Amino acid sequence: MKKNLFIACCLCSAHGLMAQTENANSLIRDVDGRLGVGNYTTSTFDSRYEGIKGSPLFISEWISGQMAFVDGKVFNDMPLKYNAHTKELLMKRPSGDSLIVFPYQVLSFTINDPVTKANFTFKRYPKSQTSKYDMRDVYFLVLYEGKTSLLKLVSKTLKKADFKDPYSNNVRFDTYEDANEYYLLKADGNMVKVKRSKKSVLDVLSDKEVAIKALLEQEKIELKSERELVRVVAKYDAI
Template identity: 45%
Template sequence: MKTLLHLTVVFLSLSIGHAQTRDTTKANSSTPLNQRNGYETYQSTNQIVGAGPNSMVNTIDTRYEGLKGTPYFLPDWIKGQVEMTTGKNYTNVPLKFNAHKQQLILLRTGAGNDSIIVDANQVKRFTLNSNDGQAYVFERLPMAKTSDQALKDGYFLVLYAGKNALLKRVAKTFKSADYKNPYASDVRYDAYQNAFSYYLLKPDQTLTKVKLSDKSIIDALGDRKDDLKAFVKQENLTFKTDNDAILLIKKYDSL
């Protein structure tokens, strides 16, 4: 009789256990509190880190809006050419220029689409052929006369190359989001922004920084100022675009 009663109790216990379905939305008590992902359902607020009768419940900050901009001069892989200092050339290869880090990146399609950073000391120039037919030529100027080593180590976009050359330093700055402290500017995203600067390269390899204005460029050229001022007035150059600066230096080279 005792045996029968014992079997009955065991049977009822098993039946009840099988009749219940485990709530998988509940927080697993075996998971440490500091490893929970914020999307689990807790059985009580006492399970939440920092929660208690006299404390506030921690919340997830969802204000961050992500990243805007790109560190690259052109965001996509662009077919182009690389001329090495050794004289070897690579043609029709996929390239990217990281303007933020001043790095040329090459995609090796024959090696499982592995990308490599090309050693800048081995690069003389490279060209990016954009989809709209524009060719962007970048050069290194390790022999330029300047005290700024970063300029010798980086790349310049060649806007015009004659007796003198007009160069554009294509760079990118990075600014982090700023919204978490009481004095923040409420910028909720990280951002890459363009940082352009212009340089005049003279025949003697002197590199001079200029502004995109007639006065700055004429002063850097040094002579024939009256002729150049007359040309600016005659052509109604406003220097709102790179092309006006190119026209002015071309004019100087023709005098």
């Protein structure tokens, strides 16, 4: 990320939210400004390259949503996107340009998908404890929330084209690929990674291993879907 970004903010919508722009400089920065200037590089054009396939975004279209800030303010009907590759929340202003909302100012945001009618709520957990890395500024998609919460780290990686080497796979385009991870946030604040596998689930929920193992066997849960993982965590909470 370039240091010479232009800091800006306009927490407003087409419905007359122009008055909600106080303390803007600390909230949002200009997306277009991220490109910066200088440090240009050049390369010869290779006609075999076919560009990029896929999208870095959670949902490609601008979708109406809500943002809840750490100071208690809530903004509704905001056009939002979430970049799963850079882990950045984007907001569209009435003027048509896009802005990046600084994560340390946001507690949560919700995207309301008009196609599936589903509401996707993302939250930050700045007080969580994890041995993997610092998660304070990372948004998690909430799949289940209770005494124990099941969270999804929505992520995408960019796989580069591979066609120039004599032993390459002849893939002539870059591709955005899903690289999602799942975490359990327990009542004591510990956040641990969990996979959709019997071994991983039993390891993470080892304090109630006998009951969870019986559940998996009796109900023939194979943990092939997120819905099944949610069922197991909800049952864990209920035991």
